[in-house]
Amino acid sequence: MACIESRVLGKRVLEPDAVVLTLESTGCAAPAPFQFCMLSVPDDGDFPFMPRPFSVYDAGERSMDFLIKVVGRGSARLADLELGDEVQLSGPLGRGVGELPAGAxxxxxxxxxxxxxxxxxxxxxxxxxxxxxxxxxxxxxxxxxxxxxxxxxxxxxxxxxxxxxxxxxxxxxxxxxxxxxxxxxxxxxxxxxxxxxxxxxxxxxxxxxxxxxxxxxxxxTHMACGYGVCNGCAVKVKDERYREGFRYDRCCTEGPVFDAADLVLDGAPAGA
Ligand SMILES: Cc1cc2nc3c(=O)[nH]c(=O)nc-3n(C[C@H](O)[C@H](O)[C@H](O)COP(=O)(O)OP(=O)(O)OC[C@H]3O[C@@H](n4cnc5c(N)ncnc54)[C@H](O)[C@@H]3O)c2cc1C
Ligand code: FES
Known part of the structure; x- marks a missing residue:
């Protein structure tokens, strides 16, 4: 995983509530589909900005695109960025999806x-x-x-x-x-x-x-670090070796893609 000082190379506004940002990604590995990056903007003293996870939407040789829907303060700050603005980018992270299913x-x-x-x-x-x-x-x-x-x-x-x-x-x-x-x-x-x-x-x-x-x-799932050290993104995975019948995996490193049959979903929110 690379952690780079990136900048905004392009921006497309998708009304009513989203943008596509193109960010410089020189030094990052080529992303696999369904991998994500943690994005944050430099702290301006307004509020402490924890990095937020966003899927890689598209990728060029030295850039990655992100589709960002505004739901709260972090995504709003990212969506407000303009061409040339600085962004911290860590990634690509998580396990991607590498192949199409055969047959079905x-x-x-x-x-x-x-x-x-x-x-x-x-x-x-x-x-x-x-x-x-x-x-x-x-x-x-x-x-x-x-x-x-x-x-x-x-x-x-x-x-x-x-x-x-x-x-x-x-x-x-x-x-x-x-x-x-x-x-x-x-x-x-x-x-x-x-x-x-x-x-x-x-x-x-x-x-x-x-x-x-x-x-x-x-x-x-909500994430804090994005690379496996905070345990803030735990999801329940079925495992009969444990008395409760499940263990916790980290969505950021063992996921974000899981086989649904392995997860404890209970009809409740999947990350719960
Ligand atoms: C692996 C991964 C990939 C993602 N890819 C994308 C993407 O491509 N595009 C995109 O727009 N968003 C994506 N998200 C969700 C995105 O990370 C959150 O919307 C963002 O972190 C919200 O930050 P905020 O500060 O704007 O909102 P907050 O102020 O943190 O929260 C605002 C509201 O949104 C809710 N919320 C926050 N995060 C999530 C979440 N992860 N799931 C459900 N509700 C949430 C909060 O509970 C609250 O109600 C992804 C999340 C993960 C884990
Ligand atoms: S977000 Fe920190 S361990 Fe997954």
Whole structure:
């Protein structure tokens, strides 16, 4: 992992509440899909800025893009950055996803900004080396309304089939991304990879298990250090060697992608 003083090379505003920042990443290893970086801005005495984790959205030779949705003060400070501003960047971190499933149709399922890690995933794994005879990957994207389907056109330009759901019906099918998944799982053998809010991930895991489809989920657990030293990102992983039936893994180092069958989800928030 590299820890560098980076700067903003590019910025795209995605109304109403997100930006894509292009950050210099000279000295960092090439990121694997679903890896993330910890980002922070220099302390200005306003409030102590703990680094925040963001998935690598896209990557160039010396830069990485991040899709940042504003939810609180940290993401707002990052979204306010302008060209040339300094950013501390550590990464890439976590275990990425290195290959497409063989045989079964790969289904990606994302809720809202959970789409972020899928752009690099599809660019690297599908765009670069389409496998002869392999089923066409399917990407399911859900959001509250059309405006929260960030960069939908970029995903539609990928060599994947994209199906969309919005809760108000302003784009695609009216409903939830899990409605799309339920229907897609009936079409044949599939392997699911999902990222989004915890209740969505719990529902995706349940639907996949009911259809005996392998399901990987990428958790967005709160993190402090991002590289395995603070134990602030613990998630429960089933383990019969322990009396309680589970152990704790660190989302930042053993994850963020886990096999849903290994996690204690209980229908509750996946990181709980
Ligand atoms: C591996 C990983 C990858 C991520 N990738 C992205 C990404 O590509 N784009 C993106 O916009 N966000 C991503 N996130 C989430 C992002 O890290 C948080 O939104 C950010 O840290 C919030 O910081 P804040 O200071 O703005 O909000 P805070 O002030 O810390 O919190 C504001 C509100 O958001 C909630 N919140 C904060 N962090 C999270 C979280 N991780 N999950 C759910 N709720 C949270 C808080 O409970 C609170 O209600 C990712 C998280 C992880 C762990
Ligand atoms: S965030 Fe510190 S151990 Fe994972």
């Amino acid at each position: 149709r790969p289904i990606g399922a994302a809720g809202g900004v959970g789409s972020a890690p899928f752009l690099l995933y599809y660019r690297r794994l599908v765009g670069a080396a389409p496998r002869a005879g392999a089923p066409r990957p399917l990407f399911l994207l859900g959001a509250r309304t059309r405006e929260f389907l960030y960069d939908l056109e970029l995903f539609q330009d990928l060599p994947v089939e994209v199906r969309v759901a919005t809760e108000d019906g302003s784009c695609g099918k009216k409903g939830l991304v899990t409605d799309l998944l339920r229907a897609a799982l009936e079409e044949g053998p599939a392997e699911v990879l999902a990222c989004g809010p915890d209740p969505m991930l719990a529902a995706v895991a349940r639907l996949s298990a009911a259809r005996s489809a392998r399901c990987l989920i990428s958790l967005e």
